[in-house]
Structures are given as structure tokens and as C-alpha cells.
Amino acid sequence: MFARFSVSSLSSVLDALSPDKHKVINDFGLGSLLLFQKCYVPNKFIKWVAQLVKYKSADVVADRKVVSLTKEYVHLVLGLPMGDKVFPSDSADGKSIVLPMFDKQSIPAVTFFPTEL
DSSP: OOOOOOHHHHHHHHHHOOHHHHHHHHHTTOGGGGGOOOOOOOHHHHHHHHHHEETTTTEEEETTEEEEOOHHHHHHHHOOOOSSOOOOSSHHHHHHHHGGGGTOSSOOOTTHHHHHO
16 A cells, blocks of 8 residues: 655655765665656646556557657656666565665655654
8 A cells, every 4th residue: 555645745855865865875776866856746637647557568658659668768767777787576575675775674654754864
């Protein structure tokens, strides 16, 4: 189950990150996520875009035009690395990699981040 996480919350989390936490994120190849800038996106627009995503084919389809959600496109749009380092698809394996980077044994509640980082 996903916790509700707003743009404001994400912005607060990023603003509160220490230089050490920035380094961990950068070292894991996700530094472009630190470039997030707070903006307003209407919920109707988000829902419209979400309806265009065909998750089985990993495509976004609108007006018979297709954008494939491949690692190459994600790299081009978000600046995320494309390399040999594969993030595990099993969430338990992913947690075992990421949590130690933040000196955590389990995922803290979302409310932890804005005040504790």
C-alpha cells in the first residue's frame, strides 16, 4: 500500500537532506532526483496522463502516438544512469541495498523525513 506523498512533502524532504545524504543519492546514480523543483500540477492532468500509460507494454499512448518507457527514454528525460548496475526488482533486495545507505533497518513513516533528515 502506498502512502500519500505530495509534491510539497517531496520538496520538504529534499530541502532537509544533509550533504551526506546528497552524496549517497548521487553515488547511487540518482543525483538527478535532487534537481526536483516544486511545481503545481493539477490532479486532472495527472489522472489523464496515468490513463495513457499502458503498463503491460511500458508505453504511453496518446492520439495514436507512442512513447515507450524504456531505460533509454527514462535516461534521456530524467537523467538517470544507464549502466550495468541493475536495481533489484524484488523489494526486499532493494531495501537491503538502500536502507543501510541511510543507517536504517526498516522504512520509516513518511512523516519522519521532513523533520529528521
